[in-house]
Amino acid sequence: MRELLSIVLRRDGYEVLVAADGKAAVEILKRERLDVLITDIRMPEMTGVDVLREAKTIDPGIISIIMTAFATTDTAVDALRLGAADYVHKSPNAVNDLRLRVGKELERKRLLQENVLLKRQLGTPNKFSNIVGSSSAMMSVFELIETIAPTGSTVLITGESGTGKELVARAIHARSARSDRPFVAVNCGALPDTLLESELFGHMRGAFTGADTNKKGLLEVAEKGTIFLDEIGEMSAMTQVKLLRVLQERKFRRLGGTEEVEANIRIIAATNRDLSKMVAAGDFREDLFYRINVIPVKLPPLRERQDDVQALAEHFVEKYAAQMKKELHGISGAAMTLLRSYPWPGNVRELENAIERAVALERTPSVLSDSLPDGVRAASASPASAAAAAPPEDLTLSGGFDLEQHVQDIEREYIMEALRRSHGVKKNAAELLGLSFRQFRYLLKKYNIQ
Ligand SMILES: Nc1ncnc2c1ncn2[C@@H]1O[C@H](COP(=O)(O)OP(=O)(O)O)[C@@H](O)[C@H]1O
Numbered sequence: 175m176r177e178l179l180s181i182v183l184r185r186d187g188y189e190v191l192v193a194a195d196g197k198a199a200v201e202i203l204k205r206e207r208l209d210v211l212i213t214d215i216r217m218p219e220m221t222g223v224d225v226l227r228e229a230k231t232i233d234p235g236i237i238s239i240i241m242t243a244f245a246t247t248d249t250a251v252d253a254l255r256l257g258a259a260d261y262v263h264k265s266p267n268a269v270n271d272l273r274l275r276v277g278k279e280l281e282r283k284r285l286l287q288e289n290v291l292l293k294r295q296l297g298t299p300n301k302f303s304n305i306v307g308s309s310s311a312m313m314s315v316f317e318l319i320e321t322i323a324p325t326g327s328t329v330l331i332t333g334e335s336g337t338g339k340e341l342v343a344r345a346i347h348a349r350s351a352r353s354d355r356p357f358v359a360v361n362c363g364a365l366p367d368t369l370l371e372s373e374l375f376g377h378m379r380g381a382f383t384g385a386d387t388n389k390k391g392l393l394e395v396a397e398k399g400t401i402f403l404d405e406i407g408e409m410s411a412m413t414q415v416k417l418l419r420v421l422q423e424r425k426f427r428r429l430g431g432t433e434e435v436e437a438n439i440r441i442i443a444a445t446n447r448d449l450s451k452m453v454a455a456g457d458f459r460e461d462l463f464y465r466i467n468v469i470p471v472k473l474p475p476l477r478e479r480q481d482d483v484q485a486l487a488e489h490f491v492e493k494y495a496a497q498m499k500k501e502l503h504g505i506s507g508a509a510m511t512l513l514r515s516y517p518w519p520g521n522v523r524e525l526e527n528a529i530e531r532a533v534a535l536e537r538t539p540s541v542l543s544d545s546l547p548d549g550v551r552a553a554s555a556s557p558a559s560a561a562a563a564a565p566p567e568d569l570t571l572s573g574g575f576d577l578e579q580h581v582q583d584i585e586r587e588y589i590m591e592a593l594r595r596s597h598g599v600k601k602n603a604a605e606l607l608g609l610s611f612r613q614f615r616y617l618l619k620k621y622n623i624q
């Protein structure tokens with residue numbers, strides 16, 4: 175059989191090395207770089223399964239095909255478990271079966287390698303093509319991403335709303351060994367407790383009213399990939415306990431389920447809150463905090479990297495001009511001055527929205543000040559923060575000034591403005607203000623804003 179196979183495979187154009195037994199095969203494996211191993215199972219001294227095990231430790235990528243003469247497939251199953259690509263029965267058809275399998279497996283391996291190469295090439299020209307920034311703060315963020323991405327460690331990304339936390343999380347995933355597996359984002363602040371838990375852990379039929387089928391949780395959907403827990407500071411105490419268990423034991427149960435499910439998953443969490451303060455106040459579990467704060471990544475607010483505003487603004491003009499198919503190039507000097515002097519409380523997200531709107535409105539070939547939002551244009555006349563914070567001129571003992579009322583007026587103004595800028599989409603308005611959806615909803619009720 176060995177002789178026959180070597181003749182046939184050579185005729186197909188392969189280079190073939192033959193070994194009379196397992197020991198000789200292992201010697202060859204140690205010496206040569208081989209694509210495929212074909213081995214019998216029953217052999218003197220070393221069984222085919224032993225050879226396979228050795229081969230896989232020497233080269234985990236080797237394609238192995240096992241030949242078996244016996245009706246029982248037990249050992250063949252063992253072999254498959256050890257990573258053999260397939261097994262072939264010794265039958266009159268064996269030689270042809272083998273030729274087919276070898277061809278197929280090699281083709282598959284070639285495609286895989288091509289894919290890896292392609293991805294590598296795509297990755298090189300600009301390492302962070304979708305994250306714009308050349309400020310020193312962002313440069314050190316880039317460096318940190320490159321260092322931690324391959325480690326698989328848990329990462330906690332902090333920063334105000336709109337600073338690019340999700341973008342960074344995706345970049346970390348894309349540069350990790352898990353990049354060909356799913357990246358699943360969950361907003362912990364957007365869902366009520368039980369819904370969040372059933373989203374994360376899945377549920378069994380009948381676990382609660384309305385659970386009329388079994389459902390996989392996102393932890394299972396993201397198997398071998400990355401799960402992004404956004405706004406983790408909003409997670410309830412009960413869900414925190416369950417998440418802690420996932421981090422400690424890498425296992426969880428579906429709601430209403432008894433079976434333990436393995437969680438092979440990388441966790442990246444993000445928050446715009448100060449978690450250490452929340453821990454001190456008893457609003458966030460300390461043990462969970464330490465488990466997720468393994469590698470902290472801090473994104474600075476845009477006002478602390480004003481140098482990036484120009485490049486970001488230009489990037490967004492290009493993006494939206496292309497999207498809206500408009501012949502628009504660049505931003506006028508005056509408009510850029512306005513953009514650079516505005517403090518961007520909603521950070522990059524607010525800048526992106528402002529540019530999107532400007533590109534839509536603009537009728538000339540470049541973005542002019544007129545197309546920028548009122549807030550941005552007003553900023554240069556009277557720096558926004560100073561305007562709101564300055565006490566009125568007529569502050570006197572008898573003036574009947576009501577600080578609380580004054581602060582509430584300002585708060586209300588900001589809420590209305592955020593709603594206006596986000597076209598009434600509450601979730602986005604909340605983000606602009608750096609509030610969780612819950613906090614925002616509370617304020618809407620407080621001020622009776624419909
Ligand atoms: N450095 C950056 N370069 C390009 N786009 C950015 C950058 N930072 C943020 N953005 C964009 O701003 C928006 C908000 O970013 P996101 O990651 O959702 O922020 P966060 O999660 O911190 O609220 C997204 O559309 C994102 O693509």
Ligand SMILES: [Mg+2]
Binds near residue numbers: 336340404
């Ligand atoms: Mg976000």
